[in-house]
Amino acid sequence: MEPTLTAPHATADLISRNNTPMIRLIDIEKVYQTDTIETVALNRVNLTINRGEFVSVMGPSGCGKSTLLSLMGLLDEPSGGTIEIDGRAVTSYSDKELARVRNQKIGFIFQSFHLINDLSVLDNVELPLLYRAGTSGKERRQLALAALEKVGLSARTKHFPSQLSGGQRQRVAIARALAGTPEIILADEPTGNLDSVMGEEIMDLLLGLHRHEGTTIVMVTHDENMAHKTERLIRFFDGSQVS
Amino acid sequence: MLLSYLKLAWKVLLRRKFFTFISLFGISFTLMVLLVVVAFFDHAFGAHYPETRIDRMVFAQFLHVKFKDGGNMNTPPSYHLLDKYVRPLRTPERVAIASNFHATPSYVGNRKLDLDLRYTDANFWQILDFHFLEGKAIQEADVKAAARVAVINQATARQYFGTDHGVVGRTIAVNQLGYRVTGVVEDVPAMRLASYADVWVPITTSPDDLQKTDLNGDYLGIILAKSAEDVPAVQAEFEQAMKRVPLTDPKTMDHLDLHADKLFTAFARQLTSPLTEYKSDGMEYLVPILGGLALLFMLLPALNLVNINVSRIMERSSEIGVRKAFGATGGKLVGQFLVENIFLTLLGGVVGLVLAYIALQVISGAQLLAYAHFELNGRIFAWALLVTVFFGVLSGVYPAFKMSRLHPAQALKGSGK
Structure with missing residues (x-):
């Protein structure tokens, strides 16, 4: 089954948006502290991701890639510096405001999928919409079904994660990330737990999403x-951007 | 969203069957025991047939005499004491005097029946709310004339006459004396100690010498106040009257205690007498002891719930992380776990209710106590459930609140997939 993506946006539109910063990290520091050890995960990182860009981040294990992604996704607080999402500094936002930004602007894809095993595929995909005020149950269902359609899993809505292959689970996770039509998708090693064929499939999905929807x-x-x-490759080493 | 939470709660319960069972068992077993104990309590002390006006009734049934040498005597009071000092009280609406019941032999052909016999005055029938299947109560004229008439219960009518219809006017032989049946009443549960009997006959037919001036005897006074609010006034007058009772042997006797107590207070006074030495009704000991025991009993499943909830929520840290990543606020997560806990405790409550109902049916059916019929007390069930839900909520909110404050990144790292 070949996943397909529709193309609602014109390419010209994407180009015109390319120079607007979507995510800006200014002097970002992240220090993990225990009683005895202080570990610098990110050391004064300055980085801008423009609207509609597809950027990959590489580096050895422990270099701070995942920490960087967590900070961009507002899943963690920086020890210093400022994060801007879509032109707004969010560093001082309250828990409620951060939750709203995550819900409306960001979709996450994790290496280990992080699906809720007790929920069906459809319920898992509906999850972001559950926290979006004013979305009725019917709308949630429609949006979730549309997202599952995009990743080619319409026939698996009633299945549970444990009944799916690794590739299918990651596609469910992508559908979940897409369901709320976020402007940003943050993917932490989305193909890391998959074999090369499935990895390619997932990569094609993400490329299609970027190309056709400008995410x-x-x-x-x-x-x-x-x-x-x-489009762009950023390399990290020991908590700093090296290229 | 609520539906989604409930669906998830159900799935979580099914996923961890053993813990769910332990958790539910804790809640439902506690509720069941609590409901059964309360049903017993209510059966013995609540407003039930024929003591339906229990809120207006007080009982004088235990006489305590303290001797100068330190000795004690606990007996029921004599007819004389009650007749001379209690019957003339002015504040009550009515005062009845009856004997305690005793098993008395009676024979149907060659078959021996042990019938519980009680001697009563006419007021006994006015204060208590007996249901007559046929005939009428013992009248004042019957008592005055020491007439050999009897009111019998339905079970005795069936055992003695083989029927509970048309037995009025027939004669029943109790203790080798013939009594003409004047009425048949519904069976009275044996736990209603002040009113229960199989056969009731006029007090004047008692072989005891009613004029004997001893303080101790085998009788009890049942006093009906004009209203529930009037009970303290009745008790105050009673206490005054008792002060006028002369000791029959002032050389050896120090003082006497006889009180007009509510049914439960009378029980409390007897039960706590080793602590109070009859100086008070003992409620100040009994209420905290019983309350403490009930609380301790409820605390056990609550602690069990806390333990289970903590481990249950901790192992779901990944789910909490995902939910936060996709926009759940801390409040929403606390709400979710709250719904799950309430669902679990309510489920346990319903199971407890069913178990209690079955247990009470079995106990009633086994006839461990004569004519007992135990009922579920809805009010106590509601309170018990409320307390359990409260503990359940409390036990769930704390770990949920703690988890909800985690940064999503930490929560996501917290467990596997």
């Missing part, structure tokens, strides 16, 4: 081949 995508990966398919 801004930041992907952390270990795979050079995958990284080279994206």
Whole structure:
């Protein structure tokens, strides 16, 4: 089953949006502290991701890639510096405001899928919409079905994650990330747990999403081949950007 | 959203069957025991047939005499004491005097029946709300004339005459004396100690010498106040009257205690007498002891719930992380776990209710106590459930609140897939 993506936006439109910053990290620091050790995960990182860009982040394990993605996705607080999402500094936002930005602007894809095993595929995909005020049950269902259609899993709506292959689970996770039509998708090693064929499938899905819908995508990966398919490659080493 | 939470709650319960079972068992077993105990309590002390006006009734049934040498005597009071000092009280609407019941032999052909016999005055029938299947109560004239008439219960009518219809006017032999049946009443549960009997006959037919001036005897006074609010006034007059009772042997006796107590207070006074030495009704000991025991009993499943909830929520840290990543606020997550806990405790409550109902049916059916019929008390069930839900909520909110404050990144790292 070949996943397909529709193309609602014109390419010209995408180009015109390319120079607007979508995510800006200004002097970002992240220090993990225990009683005895202080570990610098990110050291004064300055980075701008433009609207509609597909950027991959590479680097050895422990270099701060995932921390970077967590900070961009507002899943963690920086120790210093400012994060701007769509032109607004969000560093001082309350828990409620951060939740709203995550809900409306950002979709996440994790290496280990992080699906809720007790929920069906459809219920998993509906999850972001559950926290969106004013979305009725019927709308939620329609949007979730549309997202599942995009990843080619319409026939699996009633299945549970445990009944799916790794590739299918990651597609459910992508559908979940898409369901709320976010402007940004943050993918943390989305192909890391998949074999090469399934990895390619997932990568094609993300490329299609970027190409046809203009979604801004930041992907952390270990795979050079995958990284080279994206528009820009950022390399990290020891908590700093090296290229 | 609520439906989604409930669906998830159900799935979580099914996924961890053993813990769910332990958790539900804790809640439902506690509720069941609590409901059964309360049903017993209510059966013995609540407003039930024929003591339906229990809120207006007080009982004088235990006499305590303290001797100068330190000895004690606990007996029921004598007819004389009650007749001379209690019957003339002015504040009550009515005062009845009856004997305690005793098993008395009676024979149907060659078959021996042990019938519980009680001697009563006419007021007994006015204060208590007996349901007559046929005939009428013992009248004042019957008592005055020491007439050999009897009111019997339905079970005795069936056992003795083989029927509970048309037995009025027939003669029943109790203790080798013939009594003409004047009425048949519904069976009275044996736990209603002040009113229960199989056969009731006029007090004047008692072989006891009613004029004997001893303080101790085998009788009890049942006093009906004009209203529930009037009970303290009745009790105050009663206490005054008791002060006038002369000791029959002032050389050896120090003082006597006889009180007009509510049914439960009378029980409390007896039960706590080793602590109070009859100086008070003992409610100040009994209420905290019983309350403490009930609380302790409820605390056990609550602690069990806390333990289970903590581990249940901790192992779902990944789910919490995902939900936060996709826009759940801390409040929404606390709400979700709250719904799950309430669902679990309510489920346990319903199971407890069903178990209690079955247990009470079995106990009633086994006839461990004569003519007992135990009923579920809805009010106590509601309270018990409320307390359990409260503990359940409390036990769920704390770990949920703690988890909801985690940064999503930490929560996501917290567990596997």
